[in-house]
Amino acid sequence: MQTQWIALHDIPANGREFSFHDQDIWNRLFDDYALPCRAEQPVRVDFTIIPANDGIFVQGTVSGTVILGCSRCLEDARIVCNEPFDFFEPLVADDNASRNSLVREQAGILEFDIIGLAWEQFIMALPDKPLCSPTCKGICPDCGQNLNAGTCTCRKEVGDPRLSVLRNLKISKN
Ligand SMILES: [Zn+2]
Ligand SMILES: [Zn+2]
Structure with missing residues (x-):
């Protein structure tokens, strides 16, 4: 599973930009999560993180065009992603954190998984039931x-x- 942990204190007060547009990363993520997906136009997630006392503000966009299996006929469903997002992620390390948690505490330092965060936004930009055509x-x-x-x-x-x-x-x- 790909992760990239960033310490909260490494984010300057005025924020820091992140960009995931390396298609190797995306292709490995599709494999990691067993998502039958291929990019037709490069997938990218760009965002800015601004630290707050008890969490981070995240603002960015998901873009790209991917091919998924149609949920009705299993043929190719072309999904054009162009989704802005904007949310607050509380940074509370959970002792019972699941393996997929985006937040952890290492030696008293709060860290969050920047790749996990990009992946979550990508998944949320996809339709629950992809269709090859609305009339499939x-x-x-x-x-x-x-x-x-x-x-x-x-x-x-x-x-x-x-x-x-x-x-x-x-x-x-x-
Ligand atoms: Zn029949
Ligand atoms: Zn279909």
Whole structure:
């Protein structure tokens, strides 16, 4: 797992800029987190960190274009990222910190993981359910046919059985 720990006291009061645009770092992160993702346009996360008493202010942007698997049909979904972010991260070292914690205390010095922070912002810039197209029809759960490419024969008139009552209703208009 890639990490890069920065001590809070190494950040000047007027802030410090960070930029992650090395595609080797991103490709290793995709591997580390087993995210099936590839960059079509370089991924970059740029941000400024300004220290506060009990945390840090972080402000920046995620940009780039990545290819993810469509959540319906598994074909390529092209995601254009251009997401500004702006948040406050409290720097409290948690004794029970999980492995993925962004904050730790080493010999009384508070540190935060700058790569972990960039990764979190990248992940948050991605849609929960990437789609190849807003109208993607998905795949047939019975035969696996990609329904964007054509219809299959196994699902003619299947629907929610509770709705069949409604479907058979004859609406009479005067
Ligand atoms: Zn799709
Ligand atoms: Zn089918």
